[in-house]
Amino acid sequence: MKLLVTGGCGFIGTNFIRLMLDAHPDWSIVNLDKLTYAGNRLNLLDLEENAPRYEFVHGDICNRELVMDLLNDKRLDAVVNFAAESHVDRSINDPSPFVTTNVGGAQNLMECARQRGIERFVHVSTDEVYGTLGPSGKFTETTPLSPNSPYSASKAGADLMARAYFETYHFPILITRCSNNYGPYQFPEKLIPLMFLSAKADKSLPVYGDGLNVRDWIYVDDHCRGVELTLTKGREGQAYNFGGNAEETNISVVKTMLSILGKPESLITFVTDRPGHDKRYAMDFSLAARELGFAPTLPFSEGLARTVAWYEANGPWLEQVQSGEYRTFMDTWYEERG
Numbered sequence: 001m002k003l004l005v006t007g008g009c010g011f012i013g014t015n016f017i018r019l020m021l022d023a024h025p026d027w028s029i030v031n032l033d034k035l036t037y038a039g040n041r042l043n044l045l046d047l048e049e050n051a052p053r054y055e056f057v058h059g060d061i062c063n064r065e066l067v068m069d070l071l072n073d074k075r076l077d078a079v080v081n082f083a084a085e086s087h088v089d090r091s092i093n094d095p096s097p098f099v100t101t102n103v104g105g106a107q108n109l110m111e112c113a114r115q116r117g118i119e120r121f122v123h124v125s126t127d128e129v130y131g132t133l134g135p136s137g138k139f140t141e142t143t144p145l146s147p148n149s150p151y152s153a154s155k156a157g158a159d160l161m162a163r164a165y166f167e168t169y170h171f172p173i174l175i176t177r178c179s180n181n182y183g184p185y186q187f188p189e190k191l192i193p194l195m196f197l198s199a200k201a202d203k204s205l206p207v208y209g210d211g212l213n214v215r216d217w218i219y220v221d222d223h224c225r226g227v228e229l230t231l232t233k234g235r236e237g238q239a240y241n242f243g244g245n246a247e248e249t250n251i252s253v254v255k256t257m258l259s260i261l262g263k264p265e266s267l268i269t270f271v272t273d274r275p276g277h278d279k280r281y282a283m284d285f286s287l288a289a290r291e292l293g294f295a296p297t298l299p300f301s302e303g304l305a306r307t308v309a310w311y312e313a314n315g316p317w318l319e320q321v322q323s324g325e326y327r328t329f330m331d332t333w334y335e336e337r338g
Contacts, residue, residue, distance in 0.1 A: 004076045006032045006061050006109065007083030009039040011186045012124070016082065016224040017044060021053060023228070028053040030074050032067075033083070034060045038187040040321060061105035064112060071116040078120040079113050080227060081106060087189055088128075088151045092275060095150035102154035103161065110165050110173065121173045122231050123162045127216070127241070128152035129177065132278035140284045141177075141239045148276040159239070166237040174230050175239035179283045182303065183220035184310040187321060192304070195254050196311050197318065199263045209273035211251025214280040218244030219303035222296045226285075229292035240292065243283030246300035256301070260308050 001024070007013045008031030017029055033039045035058060047054040055074075059066045061083045070076070083105060085091065085098045106123060113121050130139040131146030145160070147153040165171040182192045198205045226242035234240060248256075251268075258265055288294040298306075311318060 001027045001077050002075060003027060003029050004032060004070065004074070004079045005029055006079070006081045007039070009033040009035060009041050009043055009056075010082060010086075011038070011183075011190075012181055012220055012223060013082040014040075014043040014185045015183060015220045016080070016227060017047070017054065019221060019224050020228065021047070021051060028055075030055045030057060030070065030076065032057045032059055032061065032070060034058070036085075038086070038189070040185075040187075042317070042320065043185050061109050062100065064108055067109060067112040068116070071112055071118065076116075076118065078122070078231060079109060079118055080122045080124065080231060081109055082124050084124075084155070086126075086151065088149045089189070089274060091149055091151035091154070095154070098151055098154040099157075102151075103157040106158035107161050110161065110171065114165065114169055114171050119172060120231055120236075121171065122227060122234075123158065123173060123175050124227060125159050125175050125177045125239075126152065126155050127177050127179050127243070127281050127283055128278065129156040129159055130281075133280040133282055135280070138282040138284035139177075139241060141241055141287055148278055163237075172236045174234045174236060176227055176230050177239060177241050177283075178223045178226065179216035179218050179243040179281055181218055181220045181223050183307050184314075185317075186220075186307075188318065191250065191253065192257065192307060193311065193318075195257045196261070196308060197322070199258055199261050199267060202263070202267065204269040205254055205258075205267050206269055206271045207251060207254055208271060208277060211254065211268075211270065212249050213277060214247050214249050214282070216243045216282050217246045217248055217253070217300050217303075218242065218296055219298040219306075222298060226288060226292070226294050229288070229294055233292050235291065238291075240288040240294075241283045241285045242288055242294060243285050244296045244298075244300065244303075246296075247280075247282055248300060253304075256304060257308065260305060
């Protein structure tokens with residue numbers, strides 16, 4: 001199979017590309033990435049230099065001419081779309097890039113792939129399109145979409161466009177919706193790497209509200225295997241939920257991180273909650289288990305320890321991503337809430 005992966009220099013895309021090239025010696029991958037602030041070409045530089053089955057292309061999924069040329073010239077069989085603006089806080093500051101990339105860019109990819117006759121298209125979405133849960137119950141694939149942030153609304157818009165392409169054109173599209181990922185290469189605006197960096201520097205750890213918001217955590221490799229199963233076994237037109245079966249409050253995650261690093265809980269600082277902060281996510285992935293054979297393999301405690309060890313061993317990578325726009329944004333955002 002010759003696969004187009006979009007957003008492959010981001011956190012999940014990077015891990016997906018590495019796993020797929022290892023697991024499928026007969027696959028080759030073209031990675032199309034715009035290299036916005038969270039896209040890091042260095043994540044996969046070793047593959048550019050040493051892997052003939054991998055090719056990087058710098059470009060935007062909104063660029064119709066570029067996408068059509070890639071699909072035609074590279075003779076691609078399938079598309080996996082990871083490309084997205086993905087940080088909720090940034091979407092609150094300015095929703096417009098989220099609509100442009102997450103809705104318009106996704107639709108452009110679908111249309112180009114439809115015209116080209118692509119055999120399979122996996123659109124990677126998020127559990128956040130479902131909104132928020134009370135103290136019990138879990139999201140299923142039939143839970144109504146009820147997004148509460150500009151980010152999740154943009155992802156829901158793309159999901160509905162994907163559904164329309166299947167129903168209207170019989171386009172061979174599939175959707176994945178996953179819970180909170182963590183693991184190597186995650187950009188440090190997200191909870192786990194942000195807390196790691198603050199704790200290592202003995203700085204305060206900013207926790208929203210009372211810290212009791214609940215997320216279902218999944219190690220990134222388990223999510224990537226879910227995407228792989230969707231690509232190879234999924235039913236066209238179907239959405240599949242993936243989760244780690246590991247519900248944790250934010251404050252519990254932060255305290256566990258401090259324990260691993262041997263740092264005091266006195267570093268924790270509670271800051272003003274962000275607007276529209278969903279209280280709880282939990283995923284029912286029984287459909288994916290039945291139809292695809294999916295199951296998470298890594299317990300959260302083990303996955304978190306493995307993630308911390310990766311960050312400990314990759315100080316130069318962390319230094320490289322902590323600069324410029326990222327640093328300015330994070331300082332401004334949390335100073336306003338301190």
